[in-house]
Amino acid sequence: MNALTPPEIYEKISDSGIAKSSGSLTKLFLLGILAGAFIAFGAQASLMASFNLTADPGTFGVGKVVMAAVFPVGLMMVVLCGAELFTGNSLMITGLLDRKFTLGGMLRNWAIVYIGNLVGSLLIVVMIAYSGLWDSGAGLLGAVTVKTAIGKCSLSFGRAIVLGILCNIMVCMAVWMATGSAQVIGKIFAIWFCTGLFIVSGFEHSVANMYFIPAGLIAAANDSYVQLLGLDTSGLSTGAFLIKNLLPVTIGNIIGGSVFVGCTYWICYSKGRSK
Secondary structure, rough: OOOOOOHHHHHHHHHHHHHHOOOHHHHHHHHHHHHHHHHHHHHHHHHHHHHHOOOHHHHHHHHHHHHHHOOHHHHHHHHHHHOOOOOOHHHHHHHHOOOOOOOHHHHHHHHHHHHHHHHHHHHHHHHHHHHHHHHHHOOOOHHHHHHHHHHHHHHHHHHHHHHHHHHHHHHHHHHHHHHHOEEEEEEEEHHHHHHHHHHHOOOOHHHHHHHHHHHHHOOOOHHHHHHHOOOOOOOOOOOOOOOHHHHHHHHHHHHHHHHHHHHHHHHHHOOOOOO
């Protein structure tokens, strides 16, 4: 079976929003939990694989490459195993503009899935915290987990929005390209390279941050982690997580996926528009 052409990908993406907009609350919520957990697994594993590299400014770039090699597995599980991810669902804008479902149906999906993603992420945070894995590398993994959260919470509101836009362009292009492939290996490579690009670049993903920052908040309660790298945790709090990072990054993710990707392809490929 041949790969889909760009107009065919558009139609498949547009049609996929019909079921998403009308899915039951239970189904969407459970699939949202799964997606949040899958992304959290990728986030945790990427930190585990790279912490000794990202802790040192001299090897930070190499560490980001290592993270990029591991993190995309989370999105692979979302796409190939079936789950509902808020950032990818920003592409529902295509079906909305094609009048295949209502604005209320799209927003309902986004709200249920977003909350599910948060619940799934936090479940993994709690289990990782209890597992003792942050003691790995004589506590260096815990220290890097805190350091990562501090960095994300220190972004200005505007920078967080821009980094969120850039991130979800790449995430939605990963979904777009994977949709066009007829083979599992093609979907894997599409997801791997696009998702890896946003990790290497340092862009901001709202659902990934639902793991990274709460994990850092909990790990920061261990003074040995904080002291290991001489970290200043004064700017790290639940309020900073929600207001300084999650809110602007979510706004940016919506703009990046819906406007830069979804609306652009709607203009180019929608059958309902004059050519």
